Amino acid sequence: MSYELELKNITKRFGSVVANQDVNLQIEAGEVHALVGENGAGKSTLMNILYGLLQPDEGEIFFRGERLHLKSPQDAIERGIGMVHQHFMLAPSMTVAENIAVGWPPRGKFAWKNADLARELEAFQTLFELPVPLETRIRDLSVGQMQRVEIMKSLYRGAKIIVLDEPTATLTPQETDELFRTIRRLRENGHTIIFISHRLREIMEISDRITALRSGRTVGTVRTAEVTPAEVARMMIGRDVAELKKAPLQAAETALEVSELCVAGDSRAAAVDRLSFQLRRGEILGIAGVEGNGQTELTEALIGVRPVQSGGITLFGGDVARAGVRQRMDLGLAHIPQDRMREGLALELNIMENLVVGTHDVPPIGNRGLIRWRKAAQWSRDAIGRFGIKTPDEQERAGNLSGGNMQKIIVARELSRSPRAVIACQPTRGVDIGASEYIHQQLLDIRAAGGAVLLVSADLDEILALSDRILVLFNGRASGVLDREDASEALLGRYMFGLGEEARHEA
Ligand SMILES: Nc1ncnc2c1ncn2[C@@H]1O[C@H](COP(=O)(O)OP(=O)(O)OP(=O)(O)O)[C@@H](O)[C@H]1O
Numbered sequence: 269m270s271y272e273l274e275l276k277n278i279t280k281r282f283g284s285v286v287a288n289q290d291v292n293l294q295i296e297a298g299e300v301h302a303l304v305g306e307n308g309a310g311k312s313t314l315m316n317i318l319y320g321l322l323q324p325d326e327g328e329i330f331f332r333g334e335r336l337h338l339k340s341p342q343d344a345i346e347r348g349i350g351m352v353h354q355h356f357m358l359a360p361s362m363t364v365a366e367n368i369a370v371g372w373p374p375r376g377k378f379a380w381k382n383a384d385l386a387r388e389l390e391a392f393q394t395l396f397e398l399p400v401p402l403e404t405r406i407r408d409l410s411v412g413q414m415q416r417v418e419i420m421k422s423l424y425r426g427a428k429i430i431v432l433d434e435p436t437a438t439l440t441p442q443e444t445d446e447l448f449r450t451i452r453r454l455r456e457n458g459h460t461i462i463f464i465s466h467r468l469r470e471i472m473e474i475s476d477r478i479t480a481l482r483s484g485r486t487v488g489t490v491r492t493a494e495v496t497p498a499e500v501a502r503m504m505i506g507r508d509v510a511e512l513k514k515a516p517l518q519a520a521e522t523a524l525e526v527s528e529l530c531v532a533g534d535s536r537a538a539a540v541d542r543l544s545f546q547l548r549r550g551e552i553l554g555i556a557g558v559e560g561n562g563q564t565e566l567t568e569a570l571i572g573v574r575p576v577q578s579g580g581i582t583l584f585g586g587d588v589a590r591a592g593v594r595q596r597m598d599l600g601l602a603h604i605p606q607d608r609m610r611e612g613l614a615l616e617l618n619i620m621e622n623l624v625v626g627t628h629d630v631p632p633i634g635n636r637g638l639i640r641w642r643k644a645a646q647w648s649r650d651a652i653g654r655f656g657i658k659t660p661d662e663q664e665r666a667g668n669l670s671g672g673n674m675q676k677i678i679v680a681r682e683l684s685r686s687p688r689a690v691i692a693c694q695p696t697r698g699v700d701i702g703a704s705e706y707i708h709q710q711l712l713d714i715r716a717a718g719g720a721v722l723l724v725s726a727d728l729d730e731i732l733a734l735s736d737r738i739l740v741l742f743n744g745r746a747s748g749v750l751d752r753e754d755a756s757e758a759l760l761g762r763y764m765f766g767l768g769e770e771a772r773h774e775a
Contacts, residue, residue: 270333272297272460273318273429278327280313282668284660287313288324289484295429300451300461302475302492304504306700307672308658309481311464315431318462319351320344331429350422351431354438354671354698356414360407364400365389368421392423396453397446411559412443419450430454431462434671436470437697440558441728441761448474466504466672466700468497469729480504483658505702512708515716517736519548522582523689523720524570529579531562531569531744539565541744542579547689552711552721554735556728556760562744563724564606567691570722571603572596583689597626600688604679604695606724612678615667619659620648622666623681651680656703671698676707683710689720696730708734728757742766 273295280288288310295301303311316322318329320338329336331347338344341351358367369385389402398416406414415435422430432451436444451461451474465471471478472492480487480503487503501509524547533539540562547553557563568574570581572593581589583599605611613622624644628634633644648662655676659669666677675698682690692711696704711721711734725731731738738755740748740763748763 271295271330272332274330275314275318276328276330278314278317278324278329280310280317280322280324285668286484288317288327288481291327291481291484291486293479293486294489295460295462296477298455298458298460299476300455300463300474302471302478303462303464303481304466304471304478304500305481305487306505306656306658306702307676307698308483308670309700310484311481312433312670314481315351315433315462315464318344319349319431345425345427348426348428349431350425350427350429352415352418352422352433352435354433354435356418358406358414358417361405363403363405364409364417364420365402367406367417368424372425388424389420392420395457396423397449410443411438412440412446415439415443415447416450427459429460429462431464433464434466434698435463436465436467438559438726440726440764441757444470466698466704468501468504468701471500472497478503482506501701505700507702509701509705510709512705512712512733514712514734517551518718519551519736520718521549522546523549523584524722525580525582526570527580527582529566529569529581530577531565531574532577533562533565538577539744540569543741543744543746544579545739545746545749547720547722549688549718549720550715551736552715552723552734554731554738555722555724555741556731556738556764557726557741558764559726561741563693563741565744566741567603567606567693567722567724570691571601600686602682602685602687602690604682604690604692606693606697613666613674615665617666618663619652619657619666619669619677620644620662622677623648623651623662623684626681627685651684655680655706672700672703675699676703679707679710683707683714687714687719689722690714691722691724693724694726695723696727704730728760731760732757740764 271294275291275293278288278291291314305311317324320340320343336347365385368389386402393399398420400413400416435447439447454461463475475492477489477491478500479489498508527544529540529543530538531540555563565574569576572591576589583596583601588596624633628639633640633647645662652659652662657673657676666674679695696707715721723734732755735752737752738750739746740760747766
């Protein structure tokens, strides 16, 4: 049969790393094709080749039987290939309409007219269920709305094939449902979607076919209707996903106490507004909520990088509301930040340097002010093995790693220093199912050993799988605090929109 799009025998090397080796991908017209595989399997590399961002060392791309030579994204766009990256490429101070129109049509072939543009965009919005106010500035939009702008931008440029790179990683469950409605409308209208995801449930729900990559090679392609989730998991990571081992709750004394805490945000006076809660040793407290409801400001105040306006923070009995970061770390606090690019890693440094930061001055790695590099290398190789970090060795530059592997470095560093309390923010975002399971088990093991874990996550599956209690943040306040047994996805969803006590009664 003839395919809409065919990538044939693609090979791409980065130095000694073979990111894609003889990869074949065949996409049918009007299908949703999931591209899956463990972190570092080569998915983004393959899609960057398709989008003209990278040139393959070997291999060919065919679109409707015609060979394409894609030297830049501009070439890909002109051939009807669009891409929505995980990190949006929008100008925050410009409006939605301006972001969509800028740079297109290319090279000023003819000027776009506002009225025509608005009419065309409104037509897309109705047809594909993409509601966004066109005159609003990007910086005032939610993540889900920004993603819609990116999709509209691709459609406006005539995309027939749209690549969505982990599009649900930062969406709320409601936004994910809305995105899936859009994807279905696109498919009904003859568009073809390539969907990268680590989330099994979503892959099963939205895709028609699935191709898995592993270690840069094609594992195979299947029809979604003909396989079970367990079979797809095996294609992704080459083995079954193990059940989590969660010991009975043995919560002890209070590890972290937050009382009447107020923290200012960058643009909001009270991002955290008189919030109080306790986290005990041996307990995981999940913080659920739509992003932007005070999670960032709360965690920054807890680790000591954002000032407390009023209220208290006590860590293991000591008042730390005004203590520095180092002082809190010395008390046994570890932090997995949500923004791995900005806060979590020094991208120019190598993996080993990133792994030992923070423990470089204590034995066994630190020795009277000196760093024992042989020990550091040995320790790093061990962490690389345990967390399944895909890299040639510990000397590789951290910035060259795939997104999920960067995340694993941060988690490995933070959890390896035997913390007594962990603030884990989106700890498995972008991480493959095998490594997610490992990270989840590590958090449960810290809990079993009497550690306290504050789990801040937008992923309700993760919150429900790990937490003993769940606090839902809404507008900087607790709209609900639930024991795990009383919580369900639907109930949490309602609290996330501030529906408060009525949610409990209606559920
Ligand atoms: N610019 C680069 N320089 C060196 N190595 C690179 C570069 N880009 C990617 N790699 C390597 O290529 C391999 C494939 O990476 P890629 O980003 O394609 O994986 P992925 O399947 O998208 O992973 P993830 O699920 O974590 O996003 C990885 O081993 C990565 O470290």
